[in-house]
Structure formats: structure tokens, C-alpha cells
Amino acid sequence: MEKIMNHPETIVNDMIDAMVLAHPNSLRRIDNQMIIARKEQPKGKVCIISGGGSGHEPAHGGYVGKGMLDAAVLGEVFTSPTVEQIYTAIKELDNGAGVCLIVKNYTGDRLNFDMATELATAEGIKVEQVIVNDDVSLDDDEDTSGRRGIAGVIFVHKIAGAKAEQGASLQEVKEIAQKAVQSVRSIGFATSSCRIPAATEPNFTLEENEMELGIGIHGERGITRQKMGSAKSIAQQLVKAILDDMLLEKEAEIALMINGMGATTKMELYLLYKEVSELLTDRDINICQSFVGEYMTSLEMGGASVTILKLDEELKALLNATSEAASFIVR
Amino acid sequence: MIWKEVDIVSWMDKTNEKIQANKSELTILDRNIGDGDHGINMSRGFQKIVDQLQETNYSSVSAVLKDVAMLMIRHIGGASGPLYGTAFLRLSLATENIQTIDTTTLAKGFHAATAGIKQRGKAKSGEKTLIDVWSPVTKYMNDTEEINPTKLVQVAELAMENTEDMLAKKGRAAYLKERSIGHIDPGAMSSYLLFQSLAEVLEGGSTT
Numbered sequence: 001m002e003k004i005m006n007h008p009e010t011i012v013n014d015m016i017d018a019m020v021l022a023h024p025n026s027l028r029r030i031d032n033q034m035i036i037a038r039k040e041q042p043k044g045k046v047c048i049i050s051g052g053g054s055g056h057e058p059a060h061g062g063y064v065g066k067g068m069l070d071a072a073v074l075g076e077v078f079t080s081p082t083v084e085q086i087y088t089a090i091k092e093l094d095n096g097a098g099v100c101l102i103v104k105n106y107t108g109d110r111l112n113f114d115m116a117t118e119l120a121t122a123e124g125i126k127v128e129q130v131i132v133n134d135d136v137s138l139d140d141d142e143d144t145s146g147r148r149g150i151a152g153v154i155f156v157h158k159i160a161g162a163k164a165e166q167g168a169s170l171q172e173v174k175e176i177a178q179k180a181v182q183s184v185r186s187i188g189f190a191t192s193s194c195r196i197p198a199a200t201e202p203n204f205t206l207e208e209n210e211m212e213l214g215i216g217i218h219g220e221r222g223i224t225r226q227k228m229g230s231a232k233s234i235a236q237q238l239v240k241a242i243l244d245d246m247l248l249e250k251e252a253e254i255a256l257m258i259n260g261m262g263a264t265t266k267m268e269l270y271l272l273y274k275e276v277s278e279l280l281t282d283r284d285i286n287i288c289q290s291f292v293g294e295y296m297t298s299l300e301m302g303g304a305s306v307t308i309l310k311l312d313e314e315l316k317a318l319l320n321a322t323s324e325a326a327s328f329i330v331r
Numbered sequence: 332m333i334w335k336e337v338d339i340v341s342w343m344d345k346t347n348e349k350i351q352a353n354k355s356e357l358t359i360l361d362r363n364i365g366d367g368d369h370g371i372n373m374s375r376g377f378q379k380i381v382d383q384l385q386e387t388n389y390s391s392v393s394a395v396l397k398d399v400a401m402l403m404i405r406h407i408g409g410a411s412g413p414l415y416g417t418a419f420l421r422l423s424l425a426t427e428n429i430q431t432i433d434t435t436t437l438a439k440g441f442h443a444a445t446a447g448i449k450q451r452g453k454a455k456s457g458e459k460t461l462i463d464v465w466s467p468v469t470k471y472m473n474d475t476e477e478i479n480p481t482k483l484v485q486v487a488e489l490a491m492e493n494t495e496d497m498l499a500k501k502g503r504a505a506y507l508k509e510r511s512i513g514h515i516d517p518g519a520m521s522s523y524l525l526f527q528s529l530a531e532v533l534e535g536g537s538t539t
Contacts, residue, residue, distance in 0.1 A: 009375075076375075078366045079409045107502045108410035111451060115404070115413055138506055145505040196367055199358060203367045218366035221507055 062327025068161035080108035086116035098126030098170035104149025137214025188305030235275030345528035376407030396423035438472035458500035461518035
């Protein structure tokens with residue numbers, strides 16, 4: 001598939017300008033940095049900063065806004081932002097109340113966010129990191145890189161952002177964000193691969209009747225390759241993988257997200273939603289909030305992910321709190 | 332040989348040439364078991380490094396190495412930027428305030444650099460990462476009486492090839508579990524290119 005661009009080397013830079021241009025009332029770019037920040041920065045509030053590689057749009061810039069992120073730091077396509085970019089964001093945004101970094105568990109992101117945290121801490125800025133690792137297709141093993149962070153991070157952004165907006169302390173924001181991390185699980189699958197703008201070939205190829213189960217958000221291969229199934233059988237497999245890993249008693253309340261990877265139609269996403277929600281309802285699980293759409297994409301990859309966030313009263317209220325982020329508006 | 336600022340610049344120039352020449356090979360390796368951007372990131376980063384080194388006058392080997400480290404962290408990005416950057420920062424520290432930097436001093440520096448990569452990446456040998464090249468090369472450098480450039484390349488090449496049969500435990504390749512076996516680690520290859528270039532500088536001997 002051809003890409004709309006002027007030059008592959010400037011695609012992220014151009015996109016940042018474009019997002020700010022499209023949302024002039026809510027977003028600003030910090031100097032010429034790879035940072036999208038809230039237009040109006042309230043004083044005395046804990047700052048929530050997230051980020052990662054580009055190619056996941058609307059993540060992460062689309063989640064910047066009142067009630068969600070204060071800034072998103074963007075790296076090249078599928079590449080972590082650099083230490084300097086993250087450090088600059090922390091320094092620019094902090095107003096004394098401290099900074100909470102929401103980081104997905106990838107080696108590159110972890111290393112760069114860690115080094116930036118060390119630098120900022122050495123300068124006397126209060127910085128805390130919350131690591132998101134919601135992908136149940138991988139083992140939660142300390143001897144390996146562990147689980148990836150995928151679409152579940154959106155819920156963590158929302159909950160941490162809403163808490164900070166209420167005027168909570170850095171410690172309180174960190175604690176609620178960690179509670180969200182512990183309460184969220186995801187799994188994804190791919191029906192087709194994607195190509196990085198600066199590359200000439202897709203990251204992998206799938207035959208017409210194949211799918212990859214347990215994918216991340218970088219066009220990487222999944223855990224296993226299998227024959228493409230019906231919406232019902234895919235839903236069964238995904239729901240089982242999540243519920244095997246997460247205790248959901250009867251009458252448990254959840255938020256459910258069906259996230260498109262980039263090339264999958266909304267019709268298919270809704271179909272998958274129906275199958276997944278029926279399986280959950282059959283188990284007497286209450287779906288309080290539903291999200292169907294593209295939240296955390298992998299360029300033009302085909303496929304979807306399912307995310308379940310287990311709710312309690314506090315998480316429910318924070319998820320329902322108002323948000324002005326362009327891609328997650330709650331009124 | 333006695334290492335001067337210009338030798339480090341030459342080392343980086345040679346590495347850059349090899350990275351640019353192998354850009355697509357590195358990207359293909361990363362596409363197999365990662366996210367397919369290693370060649371793109373390394374070529375972008377190293378081009379910035381050699382451009383900057385060309386424009387600057389340095390007063391010590393340590394200063395060049397430090398600048399290389401900062402440029403790596405700034406321009407390579409991903410996991411490779413901080414990992415290579417940490418290695419070069421340690422090399423810079425190991426050569427700081429030393430008047431005559433012979434190859435033994437440098438070998439000790441590589442020892443500290445490898446320890447730095449392990450610490451930063453929370454990884455050890457045998458996990459299919461760049462450590463699997465840095466570790467054996469460093470061991471050779473420190474164990475041998477006199478470093479033989481040909482032998483150095485052989486050690487690095489064999490170490491790179493050995494990553495093919497390894498099961499990845501760290502980095503993005505770890506997500507593939509058993510499917511990571513059968514592919515050379517892209518970070519091992521870029522490290523091999525770095526040591527191949529180092530050997531070429533050694534081969535050429537001291538500049539006068």
C-alpha cells in the first residue's frame with residue numbers, strides 16, 4: 001500500500017505539526033521538539049507524560065488534553081523517543097507538583113524513560129514511572145523482557161489523567177495508575193502486516209487464510225501463526241486467553257475495548273465486539289463501558305486487540321470523568 | 332598502538348561506512364525478530380555522529396568518546412541508543428585523564444563498557460543481544476598479550492554467528508520465544524561492524 005507523505009525521514013515531524021494545526025485550541029508543540037503538549041498548562045497539577053514510537057496514531061498525541069495527558073513525547077516510527085526528548089518534556093512541563101511518566105514495557109522505551117528519569121531526578125524534579133504490561137500473550141517473567149504494553153495503556157492514561165486533574169498528589173496519581181495497570185489485560189491478533197515508511201518491505205507476510213495471534217503494536221510477528229477463524233472462534237480464543245490470566249467473578253464490572261490495528265474496518269471491529277461481549281455476558285460479567293475503534297494502531301496492520309479493564313467505583317468514576325483529549329472525548 | 336583523537340574519529344568513520352553499506356541487511360535482520368528499524372536508526376545515528384565529529388576539534392580521546400556517547404543517545408534512539416551510548420560513556424570514563432592511551436587501556440575500557448551495557452539493559456550473556464558480541468570480544472582483548480586485528484574480527488564474527496542459534500530472552504525478539512531461534516541478532520551484527528572497524532584502525536597502526 002502506498003503512503004501519503006512528502007518524505008519518509010520527515011513524516012513524524014510533519015505529523016506533529018499537522019496534529020497541532022488540526023487541534024489549535026487544545027494542542028501546542030514545544031519549540032521544535034518532538035513533543036505535543038496541552039495548550040493551557042494548569043499550575044500546581046501533577047503532569048502526566050506518556051509517549052513512545054510513532055505509527056500508533058491516534059496514540060499518543062490524540063490523548064493529550066484536559067483530563068488525560070499533559071504531553072506526549074514521540075519517537076520515530078516504532079522507535080522509542082530519545083532520552084533528551086523525554087528529559088526536555090519533563091523539564092518543560094513540571095511546575096513543582098511532579099511528573100508521572102506512563103511507559104509501555106518495551107526495552108527501548110524503558111531504557112530511554114529510565115535515563116531521562118535519572119537525569120530529571122538529579123535536577124531535583126519529582127518523577128515517578130508507571131510501567132504498563134497488559135499483553136497476556138507473553139509470560140510475566142522477570143528473567144525475560146516480560147509482557148508488552150499494548151492498548152490497555154489508553155485506560156491507564158485516562159485514569160491517571162483524571163486523577164491528576166482532580167488535584168491529587170504525585171503519589172496518589174502513581175498509585176491509581178498502578179491499580180489500573182494491575183486491573184487491565186489485553187491480547188491482539190494480526191490479519192496482515194505493515195511497512196515502516198522508511199522501509200521497502202513489510203515486517204512479515206501472511207497468506208490469505210492466516211492470522212498471527214499474540215501480536216504487539218510494532219508490526220512484529222505474534223506468538224503463533226494459525227488458520228484464520230470466524231469472528232466467533234477468534235473471540236473465544238481471545239477471551240479465554242484474557243480470562244485465564246485475570247480473575248473476574250460473577251457480576252464483575254468491566255470496561256471493554258475492541259481496538260483496530262489500522263487496516264481493519266469498523267464493521268469487523270463491531271462484529272468482534274458482539275462476539276466478545278456475548279461471551280462475557282454469558283459469564284455474568286457486566287460491561288459498563290464499551291470502546292470500539294482505533295485507539296492504538298500499528299500503522300496499516302490488519303487485525304484487532306481486545307482489552308478488559310476490571311472496574312471498581314473509583315476506576316469507574318475516573319474513566320467517566322470529562323476529557324478533552326481529541327481522541328478520547330468524554331463529556 | 333597509541334590511540335589519538337583522530338583514531339577514534341577514523342573508527343567511527345569506518346563504522347559509519349559499514350553501517351550505511353549494511354543498512355538494509357540490519358533492517359532485514361530486525362524485521363525477522365524485531366520491529367524492522369535497526370538499520371534505519373543506526374544509519375541515521377551514525378551519519379549524525381560522523382558529521383558532528385568532522386566539525387569539532389577535540390583535546391582528548393576521552394572527549395571524543397564522550398561526544399560519541401551523547402550523539403548515540405540523542406540520535407540513534409530505540410534501545411540501541413542508550414545501550415551503545417552507555418558503552419561509549421564507560422569507554423570515555425576509562426580513558427579520562429590518561430596521557431598515553433595504549434591498546435591495553437582501551438581493552439580495560441571495553442571491559443567497563445560491556446559491564447555498562449549489561450547493567451543498563453539488565454541483561455547477561457546468552458540472551459541473544461549485543462552483549463553476546465561485546466562480551467567475547469572484550470574477553471579476547473583482555474586475555475591476549477597483544478591484540479591481533481585478524482583474530483579480533485574472527486572472534487567478533489563467530490560471536491555474531493553464535494547468536495543465530497540462541498533463544499532470545501531480552502529485547503523485542505524475546506516476544507517470539509522459540510521462533511527467535513534461527514536468526515542472527517541485529518544488535519550483534521551492528522556490534523560486529525563496530526569491532527571490524529576497530530580492527531581496521533588497529534591494523535593501520537598509530538597515526539603520526
